[in-house]
Amino acid sequence: MTKSNFTRRGVLKTGALAGAAMATPTIFDGSVWAAGHTGFTNAPEGGSVTLGFNVPQSGPYADEGADELRAYELAVEHLNGGGDGGMINTFSSKTLDGTGINGKKVEYVTGDTQTKSDAARASAKSMIEKDGAIMITGGSSSGVAIAVQGLCQDAGVIFMAGLTHSNDTTGKDRKANGFRHFFNGYMSGAALAPVLAARYGTDRKAYHLTADYTWGWTQQESIANATEAQGWETVNNVLTPLASTDFSSYIAPVLNSGADVLVLNHYGGNMVNSLTNAVQFGLKDKQVNGKNFEIVVPLYSRLMARGAGENVKGILGSTNWHWSLTDEGSKAFVKSFGTKYGFPPSQAAHTVYCQTLLYADAVNRAGSFNPCAVGEALEDFEFSGLGNGDVLYRGADHQCFKDVLVVQGKENPTSEFDVLEVVEVTPRAQVEYPPNHPMFGGDEASLGECNPGA
C-alpha cells in the first residue's frame, strides 16, 4: 500500500470530527428542541408569524402565479394594518383589526412550484423545515395542490389551496389539513348546463376535447353529466396530450361527427391554442343540424381570455369570481388591488386573497395557531362580504360553497382587462352536492384525522 503518514492521522481526525458530530446532540440534551413542547409544528415564537406562499413563478401558469403573489402581498399588507384594508372592512367576521394574526405581525416566504408536484413539494418542505411556515397556500394546478396538500397533512400544517378546480382536491384526495375556497368541475357543470340549455336548446350534440390528465377527466365527466341531464347527447370525447400546441388535427373530425357543440376541457395555454384553432377552422360560423355551431369553455379565466384575444367573443364558460362584480367586497378588493398595481385582479388573485383572510380570521377566532384548532374554526364556517355572497366552508370535505358565475367573452371590450361579462350568477343551492357524491370519491373518501405534527 502507499507510504503515507496522512492515513492514520487523517482517519483519526475524521473519526474525531464525526464522533463529535454524533455526540453533540446528546451533550446538548435537554436544551431547546423547538416544537417539542408546543404540541404542533412550527409554533410561532416571538412577535411574528410566517406564512408560505407557494405559487408557480415559471412554467405554463406563471401568469396566474404572479397575480396570486400580488394578492398575497396585498393580503399581508392589509392584515398588518397597511393600505386601505380591502375586504377586511366588508368581511362578515370582524376579528381582523390590522394587528396581524393573533396579535403577531405577518411575515411571508415565497417559493416557485414550477407547476410540478415534485418541485412544489420541495419548495413547501423548505418553507416548513427551514423558514418555519405555519401555513402553506397557493398552487395553480390541481396536481400540485393535491400533492402539496398531502405533504401538509403529513407535516402537520394547514394548506389553503389556491387555484385548483379538479373535483379530487376536495373529493377522493381530500385531507383534514387542506381547505379549498375555489370552485370545482362539478360546480362548473351544474352552473353552466342550465344556461347552455336555455341558450342553445336541449337537443344538442356535444363533442368534447379534453386535456389528458386528472383535471381534464374530472371536468369532462362533470360537464357531460350535467349537460346530459339537460337532454344533451355526448357524441365523442377525445383526449388530447397535455403538451399539444396545435389542435387542428383534433378539430377537423369535429366537423364530420355530426356534433353541433364543441366543449373544450382545456386550461391555460392549451385552451388558448385549441380555441384559436377552432375559431380559425370557422366553427363559430358553421351551421350543423340546422343550428348554429357553438363552442363552450367550461373553466374561464381572465388571463386566458386575454391570451385568446378576439376568439373568446360570445363563448360561454364559468368562473369563480370576476372583478366587474358590484357587491361591496368585490369593489373594495378591486379598488385596493388596482390602487397598488394599476390593474384589476384575476380570479386567482381573488381566491388566494380570500384564503389568506379566512385563515387569519380562523386563527383569531380559535385563539391558537394549532392546525387542529384552526381547522375546527374553519369547518362549517359561514361568512359573507368576500365577493361571492353567502359562503359556507363545509366541514365534511373542506370545500367552499358559494354562487358560481357564468360568463361569456365580451363582444365589445373597452380595455384589455374587460374581456368577460357576467351572464348569470348561479345561486349556491344549485351547485351543492352531498359530500359522498360518486364524483367525489363516494363513501370511501374521508378527511382522515387532523394532524398537528410534532
Place this chain on the structure above:
Amino acid sequence: MLGLNFRDRSLFFIVIALTVLAPFILNPFPSESSLAQFNAGYPDLMQRFVIFGIFAIGFNILFGLTGYLSFGHAAFLGVGSYAAVWVFKLFTYNVLPAIILAVAVAGLFSLLIGYVSLRRSGIYFSILTLAFAQMSFALAYSVLSNPKFNLTNGETGLQVYADDPQWLHRDSLPDLPHLFGLSMRSNYQLDIGAWTFNFNVGYYLCVVIMLIVFYIAIRLFRSPFGMMLRAIKSNQQRLNYTGLNSRPYTLAAFVISGMYAGLAGGLMAAMDPLAGAERMQWTASGEVVLMVILGGAGTLIGPILGAGFIKYFENIFSKINDQILHQWFAFLPDGLEDFLVFIIHPFIGKGWHLTLGILFMLVVIFLPGGLVEGGQRLGKLFGRRKKTEDAAKDAANTPAE
C-alpha cells in the same frame, strides 16, 4: 486500505467528512440573521444534495467513462420512485424493500432500453434515449393513469392513501417511511448559541447509501472494467478492430448507471412518499447532464459537487424575493435601494434559471473540466510541492500516441 490508492482514499475520506458534517457546513449563518437565507442545512435540501449526488455519480459512470451521452436517465429515476411507492402502498413503509425493488426495476428497465439504444452511438444514441424517456413520461403522465388501470396516478403523482392494503404494516410502526421503526422524518435540532443544526435520520440513511455506492464507483473507475470503458470512450472503432465486442461493456455500464438512477429514485420516494411524473421529463434528464458537466465529467467527486451546486440554486435562490432584497439594502438611501433591487431582481426568485445559466456558461468557458478543474487550479496555485507531482502524473497519464 479498502483497496484504494492514496489519492482515492483521501478523496473518499473527504467525502465522508463533508457528508457527515454537512449539517454544520451547510448552516454557517445564525438562524435569526439576514444571511440565514443562504443556509441550506435543512433536512429536505440535504437529502436532495445526496440523492442527486447518487444520481450524478451513476450518470458519470456511463457518460464520464464511456462517453455515451444519455438524455433519458430521468426515466430510470422515475421508474425507481414508482416501484418504491408501490411497495409502500402494497406491503410496508419499511424503506429497505422499497429501495431494493427500485434498484431492481430500474435495472431491468435500463437493460431493456439500453439493449435497443446501444445499437447506435453518438447523437443517435442520445436521441434514442431521449425518445424512450419522453415515452415513459407520457405513459406515466396520462396513459397509465386512466381510471381503469391506474398505475401512476398521473399529474397528481402516486401517493399512499389510508385505504391502501399495506399487508405487512403494523399499527406500532410509524405511518411514514421508516427503517425498522425509525422514521425517516425524525430530526434532532441542535441549538448552539444563535445557530441551529438539523440532524435528520433520512439524511444519514442517504449518506450511508451514498458512501457505499461512491466507494463502488471508485472501485469501478480503477478496475480493468473501468479501463475497458475508457477505451471505448477514447476510440471504440479501434477497440472493435482488435476483435473485442464492446457492446456488453457499454450495456453493463448503462445498466449500472440506470440502477444508480433507480436507487436515487427509490431514496427520493423513501424521503417523501410521492412519485410525480415530472421526474421523468426530459428537463430532469438534462439536469443530471448539467450536474455532471458542471462538476467535471469523468472525475469522481465532480458529479457530487455539480449536483449540490444546482440543487442549491434551485432551492435557495428561487426563494429570494424583492421583500428580502429590500431588507438587505435597507441601510442605503431610498433611490439607491430601489435601483439595486431593480438590478438584482431578474436574477433571483423566478430568475434563478438565469443566474444558474450565467454561472454554467462561465464554468464551461473558463473551467472546461468543471468545478473540479477549478479546485485543481486553486491547488496548483497554493501547493508548490503538488505541482511537480501532478506534472509527473500527467506525463504518466499521457497516452502513448
